[in-house]
Amino acid sequence: MSTRPVKSRRPLGQSALGLIGALVVMIILFSLLSRHFFSARTFTTIANEIPDLLVMSVGMTFVLVIGGIDLSVGSMLAFTGSVISVAALQWGWPPLAAAAVGLVAAAAGGAVTGLICVAWRVPSFIVSLGMLEVARGLAYRLTDSRTAYVGASFDWLGNPWAFGITPAFVAAIAIAGFAQWILTRTVFGRHATAIGTNEKAVRLAGVDPRPCQVAIFAGSAALAGLAAVFQISRLEAADPNAGVGMELQAIAAAVIGGTSLMGGRGSIVSTVLGALVIAVLEAGLAQVGATEPTKRIITGAVIVGAVILDRYRARGIPG
Amino acid sequence: MSGSDAVLSVRGLGKSYAAPVLDGVDLELAGGEVLALVGENGAGKSTLAQIIAGLVVPATGSMCLAGDDYRPANRPAAERAGVQIVLQELNVIPTLTIAENLFLHRLPRRAGVIRRGELRTRAREAMARVGLDRLSPDTLVGELGLGLQQMVEIARNLVDPCRVLILDEPTAMLTAREVDLLFVQVRRLKAEGVAVVFVSHRLEELAVIADRIAVLRGGRLVAIGPMANYSFGELVRLMAGRDLAEGPQRAVRTAGPPGLRLRDLTRGRAVRGVSLEVGRGEIVGLAGLVGSGRTELLRLIFGADHAESGEVWVGDPLRKVEIRFPWDAVAAGIALVTEDRKSEGLLAGEGVAANIALGNLAGISRPTPLGRAVNRTREHAMAARHVGALGIRCASTGQPVGELSGGNQQKVLLARWLEHDAAVYLLDEPSRGVDPAARADIHALMTGLAERGKALLVVSSDLRELMALCDRIAVLSKGRLVQVFDRDSWSADAILGAAFCPEDREDGAA
Numbered sequence: 001m002s003t004r005p006v007k008s009r010r011p012l013g014q015s016a017l018g019l020i021g022a023l024v025v026m027i028i029l030f031s032l033l034s035r036h037f038f039s040a041r042t043f044t045t046i047a048n049e050i051p052d053l054l055v056m057s058v059g060m061t062f063v064l065v066i067g068g069i070d071l072s073v074g075s076m077l078a079f080t081g082s083v084i085s086v087a088a089l090q091w092g093w094p095p096l097a098a099a100a101v102g103l104v105a106a107a108a109g110g111a112v113t114g115l116i117c118v119a120w121r122v123p124s125f126i127v128s129l130g131m132l133e134v135a136r137g138l139a140y141r142l143t144d145s146r147t148a149y150v151g152a153s154f155d156w157l158g159n160p161w162a163f164g165i166t167p168a169f170v171a172a173i174a175i176a177g178f179a180q181w182i183l184t185r186t187v188f189g190r191h192a193t194a195i196g197t198n199e200k201a202v203r204l205a206g207v208d209p210r211p212c213q214v215a216i217f218a219g220s221a222a223l224a225g226l227a228a229v230f231q232i233s234r235l236e237a238a239d240p241n242a243g244v245g246m247e248l249q250a251i252a253a254a255v256i257g258g259t260s261l262m263g264g265r266g267s268i269v270s271t272v273l274g275a276l277v278i279a280v281l282e283a284g285l286a287q288v289g290a291t292e293p294t295k296r297i298i299t300g301a302v303i304v305g306a307v308i309l310d311r312y313r314a315r316g317i318p319g
Numbered sequence: 320m321s322g323s324d325a326v327l328s329v330r331g332l333g334k335s336y337a338a339p340v341l342d343g344v345d346l347e348l349a350g351g352e353v354l355a356l357v358g359e360n361g362a363g364k365s366t367l368a369q370i371i372a373g374l375v376v377p378a379t380g381s382m383c384l385a386g387d388d389y390r391p392a393n394r395p396a397a398e399r400a401g402v403q404i405v406l407q408e409l410n411v412i413p414t415l416t417i418a419e420n421l422f423l424h425r426l427p428r429r430a431g432v433i434r435r436g437e438l439r440t441r442a443r444e445a446m447a448r449v450g451l452d453r454l455s456p457d458t459l460v461g462e463l464g465l466g467l468q469q470m471v472e473i474a475r476n477l478v479d480p481c482r483v484l485i486l487d488e489p490t491a492m493l494t495a496r497e498v499d500l501l502f503v504q505v506r507r508l509k510a511e512g513v514a515v516v517f518v519s520h521r522l523e524e525l526a527v528i529a530d531r532i533a534v535l536r537g538g539r540l541v542a543i544g545p546m547a548n549y550s551f552g553e554l555v556r557l558m559a560g561r562d563l564a565e566g567p568q569r570a571v572r573t574a575g576p577p578g579l580r581l582r583d584l585t586r587g588r589a590v591r592g593v594s595l596e597v598g599r600g601e602i603v604g605l606a607g608l609v610g611s612g613r614t615e616l617l618r619l620i621f622g623a624d625h626a627e628s629g630e631v632w633v634g635d636p637l638r639k640v641e642i643r644f645p646w647d648a649v650a651a652g653i654a655l656v657t658e659d660r661k662s663e664g665l666l667a668g669e670g671v672a673a674n675i676a677l678g679n680l681a682g683i684s685r686p687t688p689l690g691r692a693v694n695r696t697r698e699h700a701m702a703a704r705h706v707g708a709l710g711i712r713c714a715s716t717g718q719p720v721g722e723l724s725g726g727n728q729q730k731v732l733l734a735r736w737l738e739h740d741a742a743v744y745l746l747d748e749p750s751r752g753v754d755p756a757a758r759a760d761i762h763a764l765m766t767g768l769a770e771r772g773k774a775l776l777v778v779s780s781d782l783r784e785l786m787a788l789c790d791r792i793a794v795l796s797k798g799r800l801v802q803v804f805d806r807d808s809w810s811a812d813a814i815l816g817a818a819f820c821p822e823d824r825e826d827g828a829a
Binding site: 187 | 648
């Protein structure tokens with residue numbers, strides 16, 4: 001009988017500390033490279049733009065924890081935006097009602113993904129890849145492939161109270177807090193972690209994993225829908241091309257935060273820090289005048305480097 | 320057997336894991352003979368075969384191959400020396416052709432491109448050796464029946480010069496016709512001077528093919544001699560040993576009204592029309608050989624697999640329940656302690672408390688607007704209660720169960736189900752990989768459950784364990800329940816005899 005744990009268990013603090021250290025190093029580095037980086041304006045920019053990625057990454061973390069993946073969230077963002085634009089412009093619904101119907105539509109789309117996964121045992125990679133196309137197509141349908149000008153009715157979400165702290169930012173942080181609590185302290189979160197660790201054992205313990213799985217895909221899509229609301233509040237428009245490739249950013253944020261793609265391990269706090277790493281990197285590279293190709297190359301390298309570092313932290317050896 | 324014509328001789332082979340599995344085995348193998356290797360589950364047959372084939376390195380002893388010292392470090396080394404093994408599970412690749420499978424390890428190529436003509440020619444030669452000459456070497460292996468796939472597997476092992484061929488349960492998946500085909504080829508190899516070791520449970524087949532038979536019991540070689548010298552009865556007695564008869568005696572319990580009733584449970588060839596009743600306060604053992612359908616039967620009752628037909632009755636009063644999934648079984652008051660703790664029971668990286676709590680979270684959580692919140696104080700209190708009651712040795716209730724010993728892991732799994740307070744307990748090999756002290760604890764626990772009126776159905780490959788624990792023992796053979804023994808009427812010989820029951824294969828289509 002081996003005495004080594006099969007899966008490494010680390011206190012949350014250790015993983016988070018490493019990420020905070022990485023963030024501090026990045027901030028110092030960018031401050032040295034550009035006099036303008038360490039400023040209120042940079043902070044405002046980041047605080048303004050991060051809520052979309054943040055809520056999407058929170059949803060993605062849950063999906064990854066149960067051993068799944070959701071590639072459709074970027075398209076789901078565009079789909080939700082288009083539903084909101086139809087409700088607000090064609091039906092003349094008030095902003096909150098339009099946002100609500102958008103979120104419900106997104107959750108329904110996510111539930112469909114989850115139901116197909118559990119009913120036919122199709123890997124979520126495939127189902128969500130299909131949903132990526134379907135949701136994007138629906139977004140084009142609903143908007144006639146044009147950006148729909150929704151107006152300033154959601155502006156309040158993106159208007160800062162102070163120091164660039166917007167209601168959207170506060171909402172995103174609050175959601176992350178609740179999500180961390182759900183993941184670590186509730187029956188639902190326990191089952192999610194257990195499913196990702198060993199689904200067979202969960203089933204044989206007499207726990208039906210399917211409701212949890214479906215709920216997580218629905219929740220992930222709803223959070224992508226919330227990201228759409230945040231975006232509309234900033235841009236005052238619903239763009240059917242919005243969110244392309246954003247699913248990969250969300251996955252990157254979760255993975256930089258130490259979430260395992262194999263399931264069973266993840267932390268919302270670390271995912272938030274992972275999203276911050278991506279946002280700081282993006283803002284910093286823009287400040288030092290890096291071109292788009294350079295930004296992409298460096299971002300890509302940082303994602304892979306962060307995961308390799310995480311391996312070292314986890315076991316002391318790569319592999 | 321004189322030393323001169325021995326192809327392979329082994330001296331004092333030993334190997335132990337938790338307990339010794341092979342203990343000072345001496346054996347000689349002549350060219351052109353078929354040696355049958357038999358024994359109960361866990362007698363050491365597979366270990367011996369794997370040592371000879373280089374899959375396992377022995378702890379003690381030496382081997383000699385054609386007069387030279389032979390100590391293979393791994394399977395390729397053994398193969399280079401001319402010792403091949405065909406394992407129980409097939410290792411062919413169904414999406415490749417027969418020819419590609421045969422020469423996968425060294426495909427004839429020029430600059431990385433396979434030389435198809437040469438591959439085909441060489442494949443035809445190899446196939447002719449095992450009587451596959453009527454097939455095209457370009458046939459996909461996946462299109463063949465299991466028997467022919469097995470022949471391809473054997474042919475692959477004979478591509479290189481072979482002096483010793485070990486077949487581990489080669490007939491387990493074959494129909495009678497395929498077995499005949501296999502035997503023709505074994506005789507052909509024999510005529511070529513290859514020494515064949517045939518590991519099997521099926522005495523009736525061994526009587527046809529084997530020249531000599533070796534019986535292992537508890538890791539020791541207890542008998543070896545010409546096949547014709549032994550009757551089935553004698554062989555069964557040799558495998559079981561005498562000490563079996565004198566199990567620890569205990570008071571006969573009086574079983575209450577039935578707590579579990581099975582009617583005609585069937586799934587494919589694995590479980591065929593099993594009907595059985597287990598009384599409240601009764602422990603019923605399930606005996607049988609590996610592959611006789613014991614684990615499969617428990618999984619059917621629990622809904623881990625779907626039954627094709629048949630009924631499960633539980634409850635008080637007994638009523639028929641529809642069990643499609645494990646959670647249906649749990650709701651009906653059935654618990655299953657799985658055989659494979661690591662992959663089907665525990666969350667290895669999670670703590671003792673989290674593992675006991677899995678499936679029991681409803682009782683230690685309270686509703687909140689965002690879902691049921693787990694009360695961690697109560698969770699650890701629950702775990703601590705079981706840790707104390709069952710004597711689980713762990714640093715804390717938060718210690719990952721993967722770090723615990725097998726016995727303590729098993730107790731954690733049992734604790735999970737004790738917390739459920741089920742009425743029916745299905746236990747699959749509850750003391751496998753468990754040290755003797757923990758084993759005694761687990762047995763006491765099971766007896767305690769019976770005294771509290773639970774119905775227990777226990778699978779074990781250890782007949783001593785079943786005879787010590789159970790009130791009745793049901794014997795499965797090839798998916799059928801062949802006989803049920805009462806405590807006062809059973810004997811190890813009779814139970815083993817039933818398990819080895821040389822019943823006709825109906826799939827033979829003779």
